[in-house]
Amino acid sequence: MNNYLATEYLGLKLPHPIVLGASPLVNSLEQVRAIEDAGAAALVMHSLFEEQVLADEAGVQAHVTSHGEAFAEAPSYFPAATDYALGPDDYLEQIRKIKEIVSMPVIGSLNGRTQGGWIDFARDIEAAGADALELNLYFQPTEVEMTSTEIETEAVEIVRAVRGHTQLPLAVKLSPYFTALPAFVRAIHDAGADGVVLFNRFYQPDIDIEELDTLPSLRLSNSSELLLRLRWLAILHGRMPLSLSCSGGVHTVEDVIKAIMAGADSVQMVSRMLREGPAIIPGMLQSLQTWMEEHEYASLAQMKGSLSYRNTPHPEAIERANYLKILQSWKP
Numbered sequence: 373m374n375n376y377l378a379t380e381y382l383g384l385k386l387p388h389p390i391v392l393g394a395s396p397l398v399n400s401l402e403q404v405r406a407i408e409d410a411g412a413a414a415l416v417m418h419s420l421f422e423e424q425v426l427a428d429e430a431g432v433q434a435h436v437t438s439h440g441e442a443f444a445e446a447p448s449y450f451p452a453a454t455d456y457a458l459g460p461d462d463y464l465e466q467i468r469k470i471k472e473i474v475s476m477p478v479i480g481s482l483n484g485r486t487q488g489g490w491i492d493f494a495r496d497i498e499a500a501g502a503d504a505l506e507l508n509l510y511f512q513p514t515e516v517e518m519t520s521t522e523i524e525t526e527a528v529e530i531v532r533a534v535r536g537h538t539q540l541p542l543a544v545k546l547s548p549y550f551t552a553l554p555a556f557v558r559a560i561h562d563a564g565a566d567g568v569v570l571f572n573r574f575y576q577p578d579i580d581i582e583e584l585d586t587l588p589s590l591r592l593s594n595s596s597e598l599l600l601r602l603r604w605l606a607i608l609h610g611r612m613p614l615s616l617s618c619s620g621g622v623h624t625v626e627d628v629i630k631a632i633m634a635g636a637d638s639v640q641m642v643s644r645m646l647r648e649g650p651a652i653i654p655g656m657l658q659s660l661q662t663w664m665e666e667h668e669y670a671s672l673a674q675m676k677g678s679l680s681y682r683n684t685p686h687p688e689a690i691e692r693a694n695y696l697k698i699l700q701s702w703k704p
């Protein structure tokens with residue numbers, strides 16, 4: 373493939389923007405080969421979790437204590453160390469094996485929410501041969517005493533700690549639920565992140581009204597989830613020297629084009645890959661190239677951020693104006 377679709381993400385030069393996002397597909401080397409053969413630009417490992425590392429090191433009690441949950445049944449909420457597809461050592465070994473069979477960049481993934489020894493794994497993931505690291509700060513606050521400042525300060529300190537453990541390019545995968553996301557992203561950047569991944573998906577359990585229980589549901593995404601990402605990509609693009617990756621709701625080539633126009637340097641796909649497998653990638657790349665040629669784009673770089681707020685002096689005013697216009701547009 374020529375350089376027409378080339379992009380740069382976390383300092384990695386990629387032939388095109390379509391990356392396999394964090395998913396269990398990487399547990400199988402056969403799948404990994406299929407992903408490489410299909411021509412993915414890079415792959416993200418599924419996460420190594422803070423709770424998993426703690427459970428592995430010190431038994432289940434350790435991570436319960438770390439989360440301050442003193443009640444007796446708490447251990448049953450977490451998977452046992454043996455429930456994870458790959459233990460911490462196996463995880464590092466899987467990175468080594470994957471690096472042996474692919475030429476695309478491999479991005480490790482650490483997932484946690486408190487400062488602690490699990491962060492040492494950033495160094496191990498680098499030693500195992502990963503080309504970059506994604507840090508997922510998935511956290512759902514429930515304590516009324518915990519303020520947004522405390523949550524953000526802890527998150528920034530985790531980024532700083534991870535930065536202190538590795539030279540790898542570092543992306544932070546965020547939730548959309550921060551009050552002042554641009555300021556928070558700047559703080560993460562100042563703490564040493566090279567990029568952000570927008571966004572985590574929150575798995576929202578339903579309630580079983582007969583059994584009086586919650587029903588955890590793993591629902592794959594659709595393209596409607598892209599809209600939230602487009603807004604924040606457009607707001608953040610070009611505001612600071614930071615790579616942007618879009619995760620969530622990228623299913624079609626039109627979704628890819630929208631994410632790039634909003635300002636993404638790469639797009640991560642998971643749900644569609646889980647449903648249909650990586651064999652969809654060549655067709656998507658062909659359609660992307662054809663669409664861009666028909667619309668006379670000289671390169672992907674020319675298209676990138678073309679619909680962002682980069683050159684808009686007052687994005688807040690535009691957001692507010694659009695909000696008012698939309699409300700007024702409804703006719704009975």
Ligand SMILES: Cc1cc2nc3c(=O)[nH]c(=O)nc-3n(C[C@H](O)[C@H](O)[C@H](O)COP(=O)(O)O)c2cc1C
Nearest residue numbers: 393394395418419508593619620621622641642643
């Ligand atoms: C089965 C499954 C496993 C996932 N595992 C991880 C993971 O280990 N770490 C992570 O950061 N995200 C994980 N994700 C989230 C995806 O990387 C991605 O952010 C999310 O699915 C949104 O992208 P999509 O709309 O293309 O599915 C997982 C998603 C699914 C469906």
